[in-house]
Amino acid sequence: MRRDYQSSPAASGADMEWLALAEYWRGRSLAGCFQEDPERARRYRADVAGLHVDWSRQFIDEASRDRLLGLADGAGFHAWREALFAGEPINRSEGRPALHMALRGGSERDWRAAGEAVSGLVARELEAMAGFVESLHHGRQGAGGKPIRHVVNIGIGGSHLGPEMLVKALPAAEQAPAVHFLSNVDPDQADRLLGGLDPAETLFLIVSKTFTSKETMENAAIARRWIAEALGEEAVATHFAAVSTAPDKVAGFGIPADSTFRFWDWVGGRYSLWSAAGLAAVVHLGMPAFRALLEGAAEMDRHFEQAPDQENLPLLLGLLDVQSVSAFGWPVWAVVPYADRLRLLPHYLQQLVMESNGKSVNQDGQAVSIDCAPVLLGGIGTDAQHAFFQLLHQGPSPVPVDFIAAARPAGSPDESAMARHRILLANCLAQGEALCHGRLLSDVEMELAEAGVAEEVVRYLAPQKAFPGNRPSNLILMESMGPRTLGALIALYEHRVFVQACLWGINPFDQMGVELGKQLAKRAETFLDGTPDDQVLDPAMRQQMGWLSRQWNRS
Numbered sequence: 001m002r003r004d005y006q007s008s009p010a011a012s013g014a015d016m017e018w019l020a021l022a023e024y025w026r027g028r029s030l031a032g033c034f035q036e037d038p039e040r041a042r043r044y045r046a047d048v049a050g051l052h053v054d055w056s057r058q059f060i061d062e063a064s065r066d067r068l069l070g071l072a073d074g075a076g077f078h079a080w081r082e083a084l085f086a087g088e089p090i091n092r093s094e095g096r097p098a099l100h101m102a103l104r105g106g107s108e109r110d111w112r113a114a115g116e117a118v119s120g121l122v123a124r125e126l127e128a129m130a131g132f133v134e135s136l137h138h139g140r141q142g143a144g145g146k147p148i149r150h151v152v153n154i155g156i157g158g159s160h161l162g163p164e165m166l167v168k169a170l171p172a173a174e175q176a177p178a179v180h181f182l183s184n185v186d187p188d189q190a191d192r193l194l195g196g197l198d199p200a201e202t203l204f205l206i207v208s209k210t211f212t213s214k215e216t217m218e219n220a221a222i223a224r225r226w227i228a229e230a231l232g233e234e235a236v237a238t239h240f241a242a243v244s245t246a247p248d249k250v251a252g253f254g255i256p257a258d259s260t261f262r263f264w265d266w267v268g269g270r271y272s273l274w275s276a277a278g279l280a281a282v283v284h285l286g287m288p289a290f291r292a293l294l295e296g297a298a299e300m301d302r303h304f305e306q307a308p309d310q311e312n313l314p315l316l317l318g319l320l321d322v323q324s325v326s327a328f329g330w331p332v333w334a335v336v337p338y339a340d341r342l343r344l345l346p347h348y349l350q351q352l353v354m355e356s357n358g359k360s361v362n363q364d365g366q367a368v369s370i371d372c373a374p375v376l377l378g379g380i381g382t383d384a385q386h387a388f389f390q391l392l393h394q395g396p397s398p399v400p401v402d403f404i405a406a407a408r409p410a411g412s413p414d415e416s417a418m419a420r421h422r423i424l425l426a427n428c429l430a431q432g433e434a435l436c437h438g439r440l441l442s443d444v445e446m447e448l449a450e451a452g453v454a455e456e457v458v459r460y461l462a463p464q465k466a467f468p469g470n471r472p473s474n475l476i477l478m479e480s481m482g483p484r485t486l487g488a489l490i491a492l493y494e495h496r497v498f499v500q501a502c503l504w505g506i507n508p509f510d511q512m513g514v515e516l517g518k519q520l521a522k523r524a525e526t527f528l529d530g531t532p533d534d535q536v537l538d539p540a541m542r543q544q545m546g547w548l549s550r551q552w553n554r555s
């Protein structure tokens with residue numbers, strides 16, 4: 001029987017099922033799976049929206065796949081997915097839909113967020129963004145008549161990570177101004193950035209869903225002062241634009257309505273790069289490339305919504321993610337793009353994955369009874385091979401890995417670039433093979449003996465040189481490092497995260513866990529600004545603040 005999306009699977013005995021799956025795989029190896037089923041490499045792969053994805057090196061076979069799909073059914077996955085695409089308020093704790101698919105879904109579909117038609121709103125905002133970007137690419141002038149050559153995105157979290165990742169990943173459109181990012185309240189970041197810019201040529205884009213984030217508001221105030229001091233107060237209206245769901249707050253800052261871009265509360269911050277929150281990236285990429293990014297994501301959305309369960313990529317990968325955490329007890333997940341341009345992808349995914357699913361109570365407020373919440377580790381290959389891969393190969397516990405690579409390098413590579421790209425790909429493919437098959441102790445012993453190594457040395461050296469293998473990974477190959485495939489890749493991760501949340505019964509669309517630190521920081525700030533009140537502070541904080549005041553009093 002299919003479950004309603006509003007009830008949680010925690011009470012359904014799902015935890016026993018995960019234990020049973022662990023039991024099913026006990027003592028079996030990935031290498032053995034390939035021997036048993038020579039068709040495996042063909043069976044567990046799919047081509048969707050320019051991505052070629054291979055999950056044959058995961059603990060899956062026909063029987064276990066059906067059990068995993070049964071678990072999805074039992075968790076109410078189908079009802080959840082239907083409610084997601086129907087714009088129902090599935091973010092229950094905040095009473096909101098999570099309809100980021102409408103941002104890339106085109107106006108031919110009647111997208112509705114909690115019943116309200118939104119396709120027209122999205123199309124209008126895209127038009128406004130196009131006009132703004134066009135003007136910047138055609139010499140839009142600052143207050144003093146100089147063309148704007150630098151755009152600074154001031155924002156943090158979802159209002160920063162996605163746009164910056166896209167700017168690093170994709171080439172700049174002709175005539176695009178240089179795009180910079182200011183996120184941290186650390187004064188070093190603003191000082192270093194502004195020190196290299198000319199106010200007359202700089203436009204600030206204040207991006208904040210709430211228009212209240214402390215770091216963003218502090219940096220916006222600094223930028224405003226910097227512009228006003230150099231060009232006069234009246235220049236603020238020309239040198240600032242904003243993106244927010246709170247246009248009244250933007251107006252209060254002095255930014256005119258025609259430089260204010262909107263998104264809506266049914267778009268979560270970490271799902272917002274498809275909206276005007278991605279405007280800095282659109283300035284860099286240009287509108288045609290941004291539309292291709294949206295189209296790639298929309299293709300993945302259609303696949304996720306319509307493909308049969310047995311072929312549904314986000315569903316199957318999401319189930320395997322949950323299996324790794326909940327059945328096998330492997331909470332860490334590594335994402336390693338073999339592409340310098342995707343250097344920031346793991347950072348972006350850390351927010352997507354851990355802010356969404358870093359929870360331990362379900363939608364009903366009950367403790368989740370099985371291990372959940374993946375911890376995402378990442379870095380680019382081959383650099384990461386020389387950093388944390390030691391642990392992936394010989395650490396005590398497997399860390400499932402997503403390897404990502406593009407078939408060819410960006411741009412129009414010459415033979416020399418293709419040759420180096422082949423080295424990159426060879427490394428990427430070899431790592432998955434090494435993790436899967438490992439290196440037997442007996443083979444190492446034989447090799448050492450044949451090399452004339454003394455027996456007592458072989459005894460202690462061989463175990464250190466052996467590799468356990470049997471460690472799962474996915475391989476995601478992109479046809480090219482272009483906007484369409486990147487859009488599909490990001491949407492694939494979004495939907496995987498959604499599938500994980502369905503199976504764990506948690507709400508992936510709120511982030512209550514970031515609040516307490518913010519509240520306490522506000523209180524700590526008042527004490528750091530004045531005299532610490534001994535009565536109120538906890539002993540560790542009192543000690544730490546005491547040390548800081550002694551440092552400050554010294555100079």
Ligand SMILES: O=P(O)(O)OC[C@H]1O[C@H](O)[C@H](O)[C@@H](O)[C@@H]1O
Nearest residue numbers: 157158159208209210213269514
């Ligand atoms: O866009 P803003 O409202 O400024 O929010 C920026 C970020 O702040 C918060 O700390 C949330 O944890 C993030 O999900 C959000 O993306």
